[in-house]
Amino acid sequence: MTIFDPLRPSSASPATNGAELPTLLQGRATEKRESAYATALAQFDRAAQILNLDPGLADTLRSCKRELTVNFPVKMDNGEVRRFTGYRVHHNTARGPTKGGIRYAPTVDLDEVRALAMWMTWKCAIVNIPYGGAKGGVVCNPKELSPRELEGLTRRYATEISPFISPEGDIPAPDMGTNPQIMAWIMDTYSMHRGYSVPAIVTGKPINIGGSAGRFEATGRGIMFTVREAYRTFGWDFDGISVVVQGFGNVGSITAQTAHEMGCRVIAVSDVEGGIYNPRGIDIPRLRRYMREHSTVQGFDGADKITNAELLELPCDVLVPAAMENQITHANAGRIKARIVAEGANGPTTPEADEILMANNVLVIPDILCNAGGVVVSYFEWVQSLQQLFWEEDDVTHRLERIMVRSFHDVYEQSIRMNLDLRTSALVLGIGRVAEATQTRGLYP
Numbered sequence: 135m136t137i138f139d140p141l142r143p144s145s146a147s148p149a150t151n152g153a154e155l156p157t158l159l160q161g162r163a164t165e166k167r168e169s170a171y172a173t174a175l176a177q178f179d180r181a182a183q184i185l186n187l188d189p190g191l192a193d194t195l196r197s198c199k200r201e202l203t204v205n206f207p208v209k210m211d212n213g214e215v216r217r218f219t220g221y222r223v224h225h226n227t228a229r230g231p232t233k234g235g236i237r238y239a240p241t242v243d244l245d246e247v248r249a250l251a252m253w254m255t256w257k258c259a260i261v262n263i264p265y266g267g268a269k270g271g272v273v274c275n276p277k278e279l280s281p282r283e284l285e286g287l288t289r290r291y292a293t294e295i296s297p298f299i300s301p302e303g304d305i306p307a308p309d310m311g312t313n314p315q316i317m318a319w320i321m322d323t324y325s326m327h328r329g330y331s332v333p334a335i336v337t338g339k340p341i342n343i344g345g346s347a348g349r350f351e352a353t354g355r356g357i358m359f360t361v362r363e364a365y366r367t368f369g370w371d372f373d374g375i376s377v378v379v380q381g382f383g384n385v386g387s388i389t390a391q392t393a394h395e396m397g398c399r400v401i402a403v404s405d406v407e408g409g410i411y412n413p414r415g416i417d418i419p420r421l422r423r424y425m426r427e428h429s430t431v432q433g434f435d436g437a438d439k440i441t442n443a444e445l446l447e448l449p450c451d452v453l454v455p456a457a458m459e460n461q462i463t464h465a466n467a468g469r470i471k472a473r474i475v476a477e478g479a480n481g482p483t484t485p486e487a488d489e490i491l492m493a494n495n496v497l498v499i500p501d502i503l504c505n506a507g508g509v510v511v512s513y514f515e516w517v518q519s520l521q522q523l524f525w526e527e528d529d530v531t532h533r534l535e536r537i538m539v540r541s542f543h544d545v546y547e548q549s550i551r552m553n554l555d556l557r558t559s560a561l562v563l564g565i566g567r568v569a570e571a572t573q574t575r576g577l578y579p
């Protein structure tokens with residue numbers, strides 16, 4: 135079976151469903167995988183089988199090493215005290231200290247944090263930076279909190295997880311619902327407890343307290359470096375390609391901006407309230423200015439209104455889901471008309487959807503490769519913070535590009551050698567590297 139043929143056009147057929155998939159895939163396509171954690175475990179098991187991992191080693195690698203749940207009170211603006219729940223999970227430390235973002239969302243739960251921590255381990259190994267994976271989260275809706283409540287919640291959460299984080303052991307960063315200001319509060323809280331400034335405790339900090347130039351832009355730029363390299367590799371013309379971006383937060387807006395600067399035509403973008411579409415291309419710098427003023431892309435005069443569901447199904451060259459997980463599912467995958475799906479979010483495509491896209495020759499560049507630019511520049515920021523030495527933005531961006539290009543080729547060439555789709559190839563590469571490090575270190579005691 136050919137996994138992906140760059141010479142065959144992608145052929146989304148509205149009639150495609152589980153029953154029409156190659157027989158090999160049918161059983162898996164009809165399975166129900168509701169949670170990100172179930173997906174992460176299923177992905178791991180498949181890669182472990184391909185790698186022929188020893189069952190004891192596989193069982194260790196598929197489990198999270200440490201899991202912390204914290205319940206803590208926060209004084210709200212109306213004087214009431216409200217209890218919040220948060221998590222921090224360390225998945226694996228074989229290749230180095232653990233690294234990963236903190237997510238603020240009402241839907242966060244322990245299983246989701248476990249899945250995201252596990253994906254961080256494989257992601258860091260794929261781009262070959264010396265970290266294991268971690269993730270944190272607080273169950274809350276940051277949009278409903280005042281700035282003072284958000285600061286209080288952040289400082290108390292940072293205090294509660296402080297036995298679990300350190301510049302040598304576990305380094306948090308932003309993720310969905312968090313931002314550089316929240317990293318600044320975590321850094322300040324941790325530093326107050328120590329009695330001196332500890333900038334290397336978090337990455338994604340504001341530049342004026344030791345953040346790295348180019349960190350804020352890193353994930354979006356990394357996505358477009360990877361997409362451009364895919365085009366070069368297949369001998370496709372990159373000039374003026376049409377790009378659709380779901381999500382206009384940090385990742386989505388910088389992806390759109392970078393695509394625009396690279397000469398692509400960004401024809402549609404969206405936020406939680408819905409999308410906007412202009413087949414001639416949207417003026418992204420003007421839209422970003424509009425967004426800063428209005429906090430939404432809605433009402434922008436250079437484009438027509440569409441729904442988030444319609445946006446995903448637009449004919450385009452590259453679709454970048456950069457909003458949240460489970461956006462491309464068995465229900466809409468057959469109607470995706472993009473040539474490439476470049477995953478900006480973590481886990482935006484379900485396993486069932488993966489198989490439908492593959493059958494339609496739509497290339498999926500998986501999250502753990504495609505959005506790794508953020509953690510790559512987090513690594514640069516951590517190194518700079520530890521050394522109190524700062525790099526120019528150009529230097530950061532060139533190093534980022536080299537790593538994304540190299541990682542794309544590592545994953546792509548292995549996928550050809552082993553006849554694997556890119557997601558499975560990325561998992562096999564990442565898990566293989568972690569397994570190797572575990573074996574080299576040996577078993578204690």
Ligand code: GLU
Nearest residue numbers: 234235307309508509512
């Ligand atoms: N939250 C981002 C991710 O999912 C970045 C993590 C980091 O920079 O440590 O990759």
